[in-house]
Amino acid sequence: xxxxxxxxxxxxxxxxxxxxxxxxxxxxxxxxxxxxxxxxxxxxxxxxxxxxxxxxxxxxxxxxxxxxxxxxxxxxxxxxxxxxxxxxxxxxxxxxxxxxxxxxxxxxxxxxxxxxxxxxxxxxxxxxxxxxxxxxxxxxxxxxxxxxxxxxxxxxxxxxxxxxx
Amino acid sequence: xxxxxxxxxxxxxxxxxxxxxxxxxxxxxxxxxxxxxxxxxxxxxxxxxxxxxxxxxxxxxxxxxxxxxxxxxxxxxxxxxxxxxxxxxxxxxxxxxxxxxxxxxxxxxxxxxxxxxxxxxxxxxxxxxxxxxxxxxxxxxxxxxxxxxxxxxxxxxxxxxxxxxxxxxxxxxxxxxxxxxxxxx
Numbered sequence: 001x002x003x004x005x006x007x008x009x010x011x012x013x014x015x016x017x018x019x020x021x022x023x024x025x026x027x028x029x030x031x032x033x034x035x036x037x038x039x040x041x042x043x044x045x046x047x048x049x050x051x052x053x054x055x056x057x058x059x060x061x062x063x064x065x066x067x068x069x070x071x072x073x074x075x076x077x078x079x080x081x082x083x084x085x086x087x088x089x090x091x092x093x094x095x096x097x098x099x100x101x102x103x104x105x106x107x108x109x110x111x112x113x114x115x116x117x118x119x120x121x122x123x124x125x126x127x128x129x130x131x132x133x134x135x136x137x138x139x140x141x142x143x144x145x146x147x148x149x150x151x152x153x154x155x156x157x158x159x160x161x162x163x164x165x
Numbered sequence: 166x167x168x169x170x171x172x173x174x175x176x177x178x179x180x181x182x183x184x185x186x187x188x189x190x191x192x193x194x195x196x197x198x199x200x201x202x203x204x205x206x207x208x209x210x211x212x213x214x215x216x217x218x219x220x221x222x223x224x225x226x227x228x229x230x231x232x233x234x235x236x237x238x239x240x241x242x243x244x245x246x247x248x249x250x251x252x253x254x255x256x257x258x259x260x261x262x263x264x265x266x267x268x269x270x271x272x273x274x275x276x277x278x279x280x281x282x283x284x285x286x287x288x289x290x291x292x293x294x295x296x297x298x299x300x301x302x303x304x305x306x307x308x309x310x311x312x313x314x315x316x317x318x319x320x321x322x323x324x325x326x327x328x329x330x331x332x333x334x335x336x337x338x339x340x341x342x343x344x345x346x347x348x349x350x
Contacts, residue, residue: 007312007340007343007344009275009277009278010274010275010278010279010280011272011273011274011275011278011289011293012272012273012274012275013271013272013313014269014270014271014272014273014286016204017213017269019203019213020213023217024196024199024200024203027195027199027217027220027221027224028192028195028196028199030221031191031192031195031221031224031225031228032188032191032192032195034224034225034228035187035188035191035192035228036188038228038229039183039184040180040183040187040228040229040231040232042232043180043181043232044177044180044181044231044232044234044236045232045235046177046235046236
C-alpha cells in the first residue's frame with residue numbers, strides 16, 4: 001500500500017503559478033547584500049540530546065509494538081508498511097514530540113488491560129523461557145522497566161540487538 | 166562556480182569562522198532552501214508579494230540569530246520554523262486567517278473521488294490545510310516536502326538529517342492522519 005496513491009486517488013494539485021524571472025537569483029543577491037552590511041559575531045554552540053531518553057522511548061515503543069504483534073490484533077494505525085528500523089528512526093527523529101507522562105500512560109494501558117493481560121503473561125513467559133536468566137513480566141512493574149532502561153543508558157543499536165536476541 | 170554540497174556541521178563550522186566563510190554558508194542556505202521555503206509560505210499566503218516579504222524577513226532573522234541555533238533539529242527545519250512563525254505573525258497582523266483566501270487552491274478533488282461533489286477546490290484545500298496544521302511539526306514538514314514538493318526521500322534525508330526509513334514512517338503516519346481527519350467530516 002503506497003500512501004502517496006491514497007491521496008492521489010482523491011486529490012489533484014493544480015499547476016504552480018509562474019514567478020518573476022530570476023526571482024531566486026535576485027533574492028539571493030539581496031540577502032547577501034544584507035549579510036555584508038550586518039556582519040555576524042557570535043558563535044553557534046550546539047546542544048546534545050540525552051541518548052538514554054531516546055533509547056528508553058524507542059525500547060518501550062518496540063515493546064508495545066511487539067506485544068501488539070503477539071496479540072495479533074489490528075490497531076487503529078496500520079504499521080504494516082513499517083519495519084523495526086523505520087520505527088526506531090521515527091522515534092529518534094520525533095523524540096521531542098514524546099511526552100513522558102503520556103508514554104507511561106500508554107505503557108500502563110498496554111500492560112494492564114484486563115481482558116488481554118493473561119495473553120501477555122503467557123506469551124511473555126514463553127518468550128522469556130529462552131533467556132539465560134528467567135525474567136517474567138508478571139514480576140516487573142512499568143516503573144521498574146522504565147528505570148532499567150534509563151539506568152542502562154542503552155543506545156538504539158544496543159536495544160535492537162537486545163530485542164532481536 | 167561553486168557546486169559543493171555542505172552538511173549542517175560543515176555549515177556551522179563556516180558560520181563560526183565568521184566573515185566571508187559565514188557569508189559563504191549563508192549564501193549556500195539561501196540558494197539551496199529558498200525555493201522550497203517560498204512554496205511552503207505561498208501555500209498559506211496565496212500571493213507572491215506577501216510571500217516574498219516573509220521569506221526575506223525570515224532570511225534576515227536567520228542571519229541575525231544563527232548563533233542561537235542549537236542543533237536540536239536540522240538547519241533546514243530550524244529555518245522552516247522561522248518562516249512559519251513569520252507567516253503566522255504577518256497573517257495575524259493583517260487579521261486574516263491562513264487558507265481563508267479563496268484564490269490559488271492547493272488541491273482539488275478528482276472526479277473519481279467519492280466526495281467529488283461534496284467540496285469545492287477552495288473548501289477541500291482549506292480542509293487539507295487544517296489537517297496538516299493538526300500534525301506534529303516534523304510530520305507536517307515531511308508531508309509538505311513529499312506531497313507538494315515531490316521531494317525524493319534521499320534529498321529530504323540530507324535536508325532534515327533523518328534516515329529515509331524514518332521519513333517514510335513519518336509520511337505514512339501523516340497521510341493516515343490526514344485521511345482520518347477528512348473522513349471524519
